[in-house]
Amino acid sequence: MDVFMQAAIDEARLGLKEGGIPIGSVLVHDGKIIGRGHNRRVQNASAILHGEMDALENAGRLPASVYREATLYTTLSPCAMCSGAILLYGIRHVVIGEHSTFMGEEKLLRDRGVQLQVHDDATCKDLMQKFIAAQPQLWNEDIGH
Secondary structure: OOHHHHHHHHHHHHHHHOOOOOOEEEEEEOOEEEEEEEOOHHHHOOOOOOHHHHHHHHHOOOOHHHHHHOEEEEOOOOOHHHHHHHHHOOOOEEEEOOOOOOOOOHHHHHHOOOEEEEOOOHHHHHHHHHHHHHOHHHHHHHOOO
16 A cells, blocks of 8 residues: 555545544655645535645645645545646646545546546545445535535
8 A cells, every 4th residue: 555545544534533524635745745634524614625625725835846746645536626726736646546436527637637546445435435325415515416
């Protein structure tokens, strides 16, 4: 297991433990995690704190060059909002844990030159499948359905 994907999974598990949605993310630059986060929409009554957004927020304000050189790891395919942030900040590489439970805006990201690496990670799938089965209404709220 990639150490950075494992860190994203750890974030997802933390979110679930807090009563939220199990999606985690880390932002990596020069081989170090510079931002980590997990979906906190439930915990913070937030409209925007998806895992990727939380990781970016926790990384803080950074020079554009850092974003361009960084890799974003996320346990689930990025939604339209998170994909927009990836494009806005010029993140060129995204590693995705899985996209079978939810297919985000991967085509948009690829069309805009973002390199995607999709793992078919069993742990990521298991976390989401169990959560969606247990809390479909909350899941549908999170993805805007």
